[in-house]
Every structure is written in C-alpha cells, then in structure tokens.
Amino acid sequence: MSSTPRNILVTGAGGGMCRGINARLAGAGHTIVCVDLDAQSSETAAKTIREAGGKAFSFAADVADEASVGNLLTDVTATVGPVQALVNAAGILDRKYLADSTAESFRRALDVNLVGPFNLIKAFSPAMIEGGWGRIINIASIAGVTGYPYPSYAASKAGLVNLTRSLLEDFWGTGITVNSICPGVVDTPMVIQEVRDQVRRRVPTQTIIEPAEIGAMIAFLLTDEARNINGADLLVDGGATRLFSLFNNHAD
Ligand SMILES: NC(=O)c1ccc[n+]([C@@H]2O[C@H](COP(=O)([O-])OP(=O)(O)OC[C@H]3O[C@@H](n4cnc5c(N)ncnc54)[C@H](O)[C@@H]3O)[C@@H](O)[C@H]2O)c1
Structure with a gap:
C-alpha cells in the first residue's frame, strides 16, 4: 500500500488517538501539520514525529473559533503550503447527563466536535479543490451511531457523521473524498477504566482498539486505491454496534 506524500493537517x-495516527501517517512519508488547542502538546506531537525521522510542523488553534481557524489557514499556507488532507480528530467528551448539562455546556460540545470540523473543511477545502485531489476524514464515534448516555457528545458525533454524508454534493467531481471513522473504545486517556473493563463483555472481538489501528485506516484512505470510498461511515469498533444487545448473552 503506497501513497504519494502529502501535507496532512491533523487537529487534536x-x-x-493522534499518537497512533501521526506515527502511521508520518511513517508513510506524509508531512504532518499538527494542530491543537494546546500549543505545547501540538509541538510535542510534532517533535515526536521529527525525532522518529518524519516531517512535522506544529500550530495552535481553537477549531471551534472561526477566526482562529482563519489565522491557522494563513499561517499553514505561508509555512507549509496547501494541505491535501484533513483529519478532524479534535474533540471533547463532556461526561454530563441531561440533568447536569446546560445549554452552554451542550453548545460547547457541538462547537468543538461539529462546528470545528465544519470550520476546518470550509477553510482548507478550496486549496484541495484547486489541486484536484483531497481527503477529508472526520473522527466521529460509535456514540454518533447509537444512542449514548452523554447527549452533547452523542448529538455532536451524530451530526458529524451526517455532515460527512451531506458534503458529497459540494465535492462532486473535485477529486476530494469525505468520510467519517467511528471508533469504538480506543486505548487513550479519554477512556475511563469502567469502560475499559466492559470491553471483554460487550465487544465481540474482546479487544480495546489501539490508536495505530485508526492510523492504519486513515493511511489507507489516503491512497489512490481508496478513491471510491466516499461518504462512508467506517466503523472500527470490534463489532460493538452491530450486535442487538437484547440477545447478547455475554453482556452481563
Ligand atoms: N478515545 C476513544 O475511545 C474515542 C472513541 C471514539 C471517538 N473518539 C474521538 O477521537 C478523537 C480523539 O480522541 P482522543 O481519545 O485522542 O481524545 P484526547 O482528549 O486525548 O485528544 C483530543 C485532543 O483535542 C484537542 N482539542 C480539544 N478541544 C480543541 C479545540 N477546541 N481546538 C483544537 N484542539 C482541541 C485536545 O487538546 C486534545 O489534544 C476525538 O474526536 C474523540 O471524540 C475517541
């Protein structure tokens, strides 16, 4: 599996999860444009890639803030040049049930998880259209496919899955594909121990997903062989969402 080296902008x-994504994509020869709200962690990610022999730049931006994304576009274009692929991985999980949520906390999740990808796609897709090739990959979640106890997260990720499908018309005939990946439980600090403990009982493969597995899926989407995977919602969840749980004898 080979692909032409490209400039890949990765948010979050x-x-x-981006530990696995960055390493996999840099290892395939791509230049990683690391973007995070936290400038220090963005630079640490880029440094890790460079120390492993890869090519990386770091930038700080708030994906939820249109002006911040506008400045990012200016800075990235001036420093790196046009980006050919966008991986929208920045996200927040606000563990609040309805009773503890406020309109403000709900809106913040939508702003980061849904308006954020929208802002990045708006800003960076014109250069992809101009170049005649592009990949947009939105990291949603199985929480956006099924219901989930924390409504702001579930609603924002469901919105992201459907935003993905709804862009097919915009990118018709441009050489750009747009897909979402819906991971299950990935081995990252975002996942609490209680959820890790449930994987053996609730996921058919009985395994927690490694960040590198998500990186491998993205690396494939960046190849020309993946040019007809478009508008898909790619589940990487060990089968967790495909089993009707009423008949799941292993749940408890
Ligand atoms: N970890 C999982 O099991 C899992 C499962 C399904 C989906 N996801 C999704 O995958 C993505 C990555 O998850 P993770 O586990 O690496 O989470 P994480 O919390 O480790 O990383 C998220 C990153 O996004 C950055 N970020 C947050 N708000 C931002 C903003 N406004 N602008 C720019 N950057 C911002 C954070 O600083 C952080 O570095 C998220 O979108 C998450 O919802 C994670």
Whole structure:
C-alpha cells in the first residue's frame, strides 16, 4: 500500500488517538501539520514525529473559533503550503447527563466536535479543490451511531457523521473524498477504566482498539486505491454496534 506524500493537517494532534495516527501517517512519508488547542502538546506531537525521522510542523488553534481557524489557514499556507488532507480528530467528551448539562455546556460540545470540523473543511477545502485531489476524514464515534448516555457528545458525533454524508454534493467531481471513522473504545486517556473493563463483555472481538489501528485506516484512505470510498461511515469498533444487545448473552 503506497501513497504519494502529502501535507496532512491533523487537529487534536496532541491527543491520545493522534499518537497512533501521526506515527502511521508520518511513517508513510506524509508531512504532518499538527494542530491543537494546546500549543505545547501540538509541538510535542510534532517533535515526536521529527525525532522518529518524519516531517512535522506544529500550530495552535481553537477549531471551534472561526477566526482562529482563519489565522491557522494563513499561517499553514505561508509555512507549509496547501494541505491535501484533513483529519478532524479534535474533540471533547463532556461526561454530563441531561440533568447536569446546560445549554452552554451542550453548545460547547457541538462547537468543538461539529462546528470545528465544519470550520476546518470550509477553510482548507478550496486549496484541495484547486489541486484536484483531497481527503477529508472526520473522527466521529460509535456514540454518533447509537444512542449514548452523554447527549452533547452523542448529538455532536451524530451530526458529524451526517455532515460527512451531506458534503458529497459540494465535492462532486473535485477529486476530494469525505468520510467519517467511528471508533469504538480506543486505548487513550479519554477512556475511563469502567469502560475499559466492559470491553471483554460487550465487544465481540474482546479487544480495546489501539490508536495505530485508526492510523492504519486513515493511511489507507489516503491512497489512490481508496478513491471510491466516499461518504462512508467506517466503523472500527470490534463489532460493538452491530450486535442487538437484547440477545447478547455475554453482556452481563
Ligand atoms: N478515545 C476513544 O475511545 C474515542 C472513541 C471514539 C471517538 N473518539 C474521538 O477521537 C478523537 C480523539 O480522541 P482522543 O481519545 O485522542 O481524545 P484526547 O482528549 O486525548 O485528544 C483530543 C485532543 O483535542 C484537542 N482539542 C480539544 N478541544 C480543541 C479545540 N477546541 N481546538 C483544537 N484542539 C482541541 C485536545 O487538546 C486534545 O489534544 C476525538 O474526536 C474523540 O471524540 C475517541
């Protein structure tokens, strides 16, 4: 599996899942444009890639803030040049049930998890259209496919899955594909121990997903052989969402 080296912008690049994504994509020869709200963790991610022999740049931006994303576009274009692929991985999980949620906390989750990818796609897709090739990959979640106890997270990720499908018309004939990946439980600090403990009983493969597995899926989407995977919602969840749980004898 080979692909032409590209400039790949990864948001949330300082996070747990991006450890696996950055390493896999840099290892395939791509230049990683690391973006995170936290400048220090963005630079640490880029430094890790460079120390392993890869190519990386770091930038700080708030994906939820249109002006911040506008400045990011200016800075990245001036320093790195046009980006050919976008991995929207920045996200927040606010563990609040309805009773503890406020309109403000609900809106913040939508702003980061849904408006954030929208802002990045708006800003960075014109250069992809101009270049005649592009990949947009949105990291949603199985929480956006099924219901989930924390409504702000579930609603934002469901929105992201459907935003993905709804962009097919915009990118018709442009050489750009747009897909979402819905991971199950990935081995990152975002996942609490209680959920890790449930994997053996509730996931058919009985395994927690490694960040590198998500990286491998993205690396494939970046190849020309993946040019017809478009508008898909790619589940990487060990089968967790495909088993009707009423008949799941292993749940308890
Ligand atoms: N960990 C899992 O099991 C899991 C499962 C399914 C989906 N996801 C999704 O995968 C993505 C990565 O998850 P993770 O586990 O690495 O989470 P993480 O919390 O480790 O990383 C998220 C990163 O996003 C950054 N970020 C947060 N708000 C931002 C903003 N406004 N602008 C820019 N950056 C911002 C954070 O600083 C952090 O570095 C998220 O979108 C998450 O919802 C995670």
